[in-house]
Amino acid sequence: MPTSAPLADAPRARVGRYEVLRRIAVGGMAELFLARSASIEGFEKLVALKRMLPTLANDAEFVQMFLEEARIAATLQHSNIVQVYDVGRVDGDYFFAMEFLHGSDLSGVMRALAGGMIPLAHVIHTCAAVCAGLHHAHEQTLAGRPLGIVHRDVSPQNIFVTFDGGVKLVDFGIAKAALRQAKTRTGTLKGKIRYMSPEQCQSLPLDRRSDVFSLCIVLWELTTGRRLYSGRGDLDVLRAIVDRDATRPSLVAPAYPPELERIVMRGLARDPAERYATAQELQTDLEAYAHRAGLMLSAGSLRGFMRDLFVERIAAWEEALREGRDADLVSWGAAHDDEDDEDAPRTDPVSSGASAHDHDDEHSRTDPVAEVSVTPSEPVAPPARASADRRVPLPIVVLAILTIVAGGAAATVRVRRARMTSHAAVPAASPVRVPSPPAAPPTPTPTPSELPVVPEPLVRAEPSPAPKASLAPPRRRKAAAPRSHRPAVDPDAPMTE
Secondary structure, eight states: OOOOOOGGGOTTOEETTEEEEEEEEEOSSEEEEEEEEEOGGGOEEEEEEEEEOGGGTTOHHHHHHHHHHHHHHHTOOOTTBOOEEEEEEETTEEEEEEEOOOEEEHHHHHHHHTTOOOOHHHHHHHHHHHHHHHHHHHTOEETTEEOOOBOSOOSGGGEEEETTSOEEEOOOTTOBOTTOOSOOOTTEEOSOGGGOOHHHHTTOOOOHHHHHHHHHHHHHHHHHSBOSSOOSSHHHHHHHHHHSOOOOHHHHOTTOOHHHHHHHHHHTOSSGGGSOSSHHHHHHHHHHHHHHTTOOOOHHHHHHHHHHHTHHHHHHHHHHHHHTOGGGOOOGGGGSOSSOOTTSOOOSOGGGOOOOOOOSSTTTOOOSOOOEEOSOOOOOOOOOOOOOSSOOOHHHHHHHHHHHHHHHHHHHHHHHHHHHHHHHHSOOOOOOOOOOOOOOOOOOOOOGGGSOOOOOBSSOOOOOOOOOOOOSOOOOOOOOOOOOOOOSSOTTSOOOO
C-alpha cells in the first residue's frame, strides 16, 4: 500500500480537498493538522485534520481502531460533542476532518489560573454541559437497538472550553460501543487511571454509570482544588478507587456546600446501583442546585471568563488572522506546556508509576488506544547525575580543605580545655539509679485501608532551587571569654540610700 511523505515538510500540501496550514501535534497513531477547507465564492473553513501515520497504514488493527473512532464520533451530533465532518482515504492514507476548537481544556485552564479556582458557577455549567453530551452518546441506537456507547475517558483533558463559552466533550478514541469490531484484550485497561470507575479498574463490564463516576471525580477536583485519588504508583491509585470510599469534599474544604456534596458523593458511590442511573439525572440535580444557590449558569459569562484568562493568546490569534499569517496561527495544541502530564493515558505497566507524556485534548491526543497491562515490571533505575559544567582548580580545593581541617583542630582543642576546667570546678556526683519504666505494648501497624488519605494539590507548585554549595573557607569564630564569678553588684561602686 503506498504511503505519502510527511505533511510537516510541506506546509501547503493537500489532503483531499483540505489545504494543510501547519501541524499541531503528532502521536503514536496519528498526526493532527490545522487545515482549511475551501470552496466556491471564497468560502473557507478551518478544520482539524487527523491523519493516520503512514507507517501504520499496513496494520489492519490500527486502521480498524482509527476508522472506528471516526465512525463513533460521526454518529454523535450534539452541541456538547466535537463534530466529525468527513472521513476519507488519499494515496493510501486514512484521515478524518473534525471541528476545530479554539480554546483550552480544563487542565489548561487550571494551569493558567496558577493555583486559583474556577468560579463555582462555571464549574457547574461546564459539568452540566458534559452531562448533556454524555447522555446523548449513551442514548444512541442503531436500527432500534442501543449502541451502548461508554466514553471511558472522561477527564479534564477531554473536556474542552472554547473562547466563545462553548463546552465540548472530545476524544471518543477508546469509547466502547456495540458497533466496534476491535475488542479490548483481557487484562488491559483503557483510559486515565485517576479518573476510572471501580468497575473499570477491575476490567468489569461497563455501562453509562461508569462515565458518571468519572465526571464526578472531575467535579470533586474542580470544586476542591485537590486531586481525589493519588498514590506512589498506578497500582496504589487503582486500589484506592476500588477499596476506599471517596473522601467527602467538606473534609478538604470545610465551607463546601452540603447539597453539592450530596450530589458529588452520590455520583462517586463505588456500587453502580447507588449512583445516578443516567448522566441526565446528574445534570438535573446540578442545575437545580445552581438555581437554589443563586448561581447564574451562562455561556456568556463563561465566555468572558475564558477571554479574560487567555487575553494574550486570543489577541495573537486574531492578529494573525487579520494579517493573513496562516503559519503564525496559534492553535490550542501549541499553547500547552511541554511538561509531562501525569493524567495522560498510560502505555506503561500499572506498577511502574511512570507517566507517559501526551497532549491534553482530542486534537492532540493522537496516540493509539491507551492500554495498561496489569502486570508487574522491573524497577526503573534512577538517571545518572549530570556532571558539573565548571571544574574548580585543584590548588583552591586543597587550600579550602587545609583551612577547614586547621579550623576544626583548633576548635577541638578549645572544647577540650573548657571541659577540663568545668570538671575541676564541679565535684562528681554519685550515680543515682532510676528504675526503667515497663515496656510499652507494641503499636499495631495500620493496614493500607486504615491510612489517612491526604489529597494532593490539583496543580503542583514548582520546587524551589536548592542552595548552591560554597567552597569558601569557614570563618573562624573568636573564642568566648571565660565567665567571671564576680557578684552582680560592684563592691567598689558608691552606695546610695
